[in-house]
Amino acid sequence: MTDARRLATALSALGVVLLAIGLTALFVGSAGLSPGAVARALTGRAETSSVEAIVTLSLRLPRVAVAALAGAALAVAGVGFQALTRNPLAEPSVLGVSSGAAFGVVLAQILGFETGLVAALGVAVFAFAGALLSAAIVYLVATAPGGLAIQTLLLAGVIVGIFFSAAITVIISLVDFNRLSGVIHWLLGNLAPIPPSSLALFAALTGAGVWLILRHARELNLLALGEEAASQLGIDAERLKRRVFVAAALLTGTVVAFTGPIGFVGLIVPHVLRGLVGQDNRFLVPTCAVAGATFLLAADTLARNVVAPAELSVGVITAFCGAPFFVWVLRARSRPV
Amino acid sequence: MGPARAEPAGLTPLIEFDHVAFAYARAADPRTRAFAFPGLSFAIERGEIFGVIGPNSAGKTSLLRLLTRVLSPQRGEIRLDGRPIGALRSWELAREVAVVPQEAPRPFPFTVEQLVLMGRYPHGPRRFFEDAGDAAAARDAMLATATLSLAAMPLERLSGGERQRALLARALAQEPRLLVLDEPTAHLDLRYQAETAALLRRLNRERGMTVLLVSHDLNLAAELADRLLLLRAGEVARVGAPGDVLEQGVLEDVFGCRVTVDKSASGRPVVQLAYERG
Numbered sequence: 001m002t003d004a005r006r007l008a009t010a011l012s013a014l015g016v017v018l019l020a021i022g023l024t025a026l027f028v029g030s031a032g033l034s035p036g037a038v039a040r041a042l043t044g045r046a047e048t049s050s051v052e053a054i055v056t057l058s059l060r061l062p063r064v065a066v067a068a069l070a071g072a073a074l075a076v077a078g079v080g081f082q083a084l085t086r087n088p089l090a091e092p093s094v095l096g097v098s099s100g101a102a103f104g105v106v107l108a109q110i111l112g113f114e115t116g117l118v119a120a121l122g123v124a125v126f127a128f129a130g131a132l133l134s135a136a137i138v139y140l141v142a143t144a145p146g147g148l149a150i151q152t153l154l155l156a157g158v159i160v161g162i163f164f165s166a167a168i169t170v171i172i173s174l175v176d177f178n179r180l181s182g183v184i185h186w187l188l189g190n191l192a193p194i195p196p197s198s199l200a201l202f203a204a205l206t207g208a209g210v211w212l213i214l215r216h217a218r219e220l221n222l223l224a225l226g227e228e229a230a231s232q233l234g235i236d237a238e239r240l241k242r243r244v245f246v247a248a249a250l251l252t253g254t255v256v257a258f259t260g261p262i263g264f265v266g267l268i269v270p271h272v273l274r275g276l277v278g279q280d281n282r283f284l285v286p287t288c289a290v291a292g293a294t295f296l297l298a299a300d301t302l303a304r305n306v307v308a309p310a311e312l313s314v315g316v317i318t319a320f321c322g323a324p325f326f327v328w329v330l331r332a333r334s335r336p337v
Numbered sequence: 338m339g340p341a342r343a344e345p346a347g348l349t350p351l352i353e354f355d356h357v358a359f360a361y362a363r364a365a366d367p368r369t370r371a372f373a374f375p376g377l378s379f380a381i382e383r384g385e386i387f388g389v390i391g392p393n394s395a396g397k398t399s400l401l402r403l404l405t406r407v408l409s410p411q412r413g414e415i416r417l418d419g420r421p422i423g424a425l426r427s428w429e430l431a432r433e434v435a436v437v438p439q440e441a442p443r444p445f446p447f448t449v450e451q452l453v454l455m456g457r458y459p460h461g462p463r464r465f466f467e468d469a470g471d472a473a474a475a476r477d478a479m480l481a482t483a484t485l486s487l488a489a490m491p492l493e494r495l496s497g498g499e500r501q502r503a504l505l506a507r508a509l510a511q512e513p514r515l516l517v518l519d520e521p522t523a524h525l526d527l528r529y530q531a532e533t534a535a536l537l538r539r540l541n542r543e544r545g546m547t548v549l550l551v552s553h554d555l556n557l558a559a560e561l562a563d564r565l566l567l568l569r570a571g572e573v574a575r576v577g578a579p580g581d582v583l584e585q586g587v588l589e590d591v592f593g594c595r596v597t598v599d600k601s602a603s604g605r606p607v608v609q610l611a612y613e614r615g
Contacts, residue, residue, distance in 0.1 A: 003466040086444060218465060222455050226442045232405045232435075233511075234428025234459040279446040282465060 010277055014290040021294050025064045025301040030308040031055045062193035067300040068293035070259045073206045073251040075292025078266020079284050080213045080248035083220040092252040093263035096161030100134020101127040101256035103164040110175050120198040128253035134160050135249050189262030189315025191300050205254040210289050212247035217281040262315045264322020269295050349419040350380035351547050356413035374571040386541050386548040388562030392592050395568040397551045431459035435513035439520045441500045449503045450488040453478055456510030478509035498529035517549045534561055555608045559583055579606055
């Protein structure tokens with residue numbers, strides 16, 4: 001079977017799972033709608049002002065879209081950071097990049113970006129800037145003569161994460177103490193439905209980031225040879241690293257701007273996919289996009305329903321899965337990226 | 338790999354270093370000692386095996402980096418086939434010059450076949466997946482290096498000798514005109530050293546491939562190379578046939594230690610360190 005066929009097969013299999021989980025997510029929830037009612041709303045046979053239409057089309061459907069976009073973006077950002085650092089544990093939240101983006105979002109909020117498409121774009125720009133800043137700091141701290149040491153990189157990520165979390169707390173304390181609880185909910189990752197225009201922006205930014213990393217997937221494989229060997233094969237290693245770095249920061253910043261920092265998706269999903277499709281980034285990037293969407297959608301559906309009618313932040317679920325997973329991968333690190 | 342490409346002799350040399358001057362920026366990397374090529378000139382002819390030898394920090398590695406454009410000369414010019422390499426696209430250069438590194442990269446998660454296919458990148462940098470021609474070239478390269486049976490193995494599971502052959506296969510998959518080897522036998526035991534030497538000689542004879550061999554191992558270089566370049570502190574100490582370069586007086590002067598030079602069974606010089614007993 002050719003590579004293209006193999007990729008298409010893997011993507012269709014993963015696509016079927018995504019579709020199944022997506023449908024499940026539409027049909028379950030605290031509103032207690034009957035499957036028939038949801039089906040009526042989905043097929044346009046319900047009144048637009050009816051409960052089932054509002055719940056299904058204005059609450060659940062956008063939420064499913066947000067979860068899928070965020071999951072895809074985070075998983076692909078993880079693959080990007082892992083290829084750049086040649087480290088299977090690199091991931092937006094572990095590297096502190098999510099915290100940097102969150103700092104940007106908080107900053108944007110106190111500057112008055114509230115609702116609407118322009119505001120959403122403003123928040124996304126701040127989140128992107130925060131992500132870039134924190135990723136650059138981690139990179140500079142961890143780069144010693146002789147390359148990136150794995151431990152140094154992880155520690156640098158933790159330190160940068162702590163720093164930006166503290167900075168967020170300072171800002172919030174100074175500005176408005178009453179908003180703290182809402183922000184904490186957001187800081188754990190909150191897949192609230194967002195308006196269609198913002199959703200379109202979210203989709204466009206995610207698409208751009210995934211596309212940027214995908215088109216460099218073959219070159220990212222060659223980066224595993226080391227930068228000198230990669231450049232001797234005709235790759236502009238500096239430019240490649242810069243582009244993928246920016247794309248991964250863009251994906252992270254976008255997710256944080258629209259949903260808050262959701263951790264560990266970029267760790268769990270690529271790791272599982274490496275076992276299924278192998279280490280080739282040309283397979284990993286597209287399959288992780290689909291599988292990341294599926295994973296976060298499943299986690300969110302769980303978060304909405306385990307303690308219904310209340311709901312957990314989806315970040316709680318991914319952190320509960322991700323933290324033990326991190327330890328497990330760390331211990332099995334003899335198997336490299 | 339295709340049919341052997343015999344190089345027409347007597348035209349421009351394949352590689353020319355023309356008064357190449359280079360110095361590392363001060364304190365760019367504290368581990369590199371202050372080192373410079375004041376103005377290095379030499380040529381590698383088509384179809385020959387050319388060895389570069391010299392003491393530590395004589396400039397062997399820097400020479401290799403200049404040739405592959407990892408470093409750029411501050412003055413002078415390096416030409417491939419009469420064309421300045423600075424004018425080539427980086428992947429154009431990679432189609433002509435392939436490097437077998439000293440050591441395998443670590444961590445390296447890919448299989449031997451995936452590694453070898455990476456050598457095809459310069460032949461289709463815009464392709465997302467390699468095509469049938471790439472697969473055939475990779476297969477050919479693995480056949481030539483006896484690594485075909487290892488194709489599905491992760492590189493990290495191989496022995497040192499197997500890894501070296503896999504790296505050589507990757508370079509061959511580039512179908513280069515110049516094959517550059519950086520200390521090809523540094524991590525190999527005697528048997529693999531012999532196999533590597535035989536393989537290089539065969540590639541040179543059967544495919545007309547020009548070989549640049551950078552090595553500490555004077556005797557390997559003497560045995561394989563048609564001509565040797567002896568470097569001292571970034572300058573040519575001597576260049577010529579192994580018998581003319583590996584002379585006792587020259588070596589003692591350049592390396593700063595006592596040596597004896599004999600002849601091997603093949604008539605090539607054999608250098609031995611004359612240990613001082615104290």
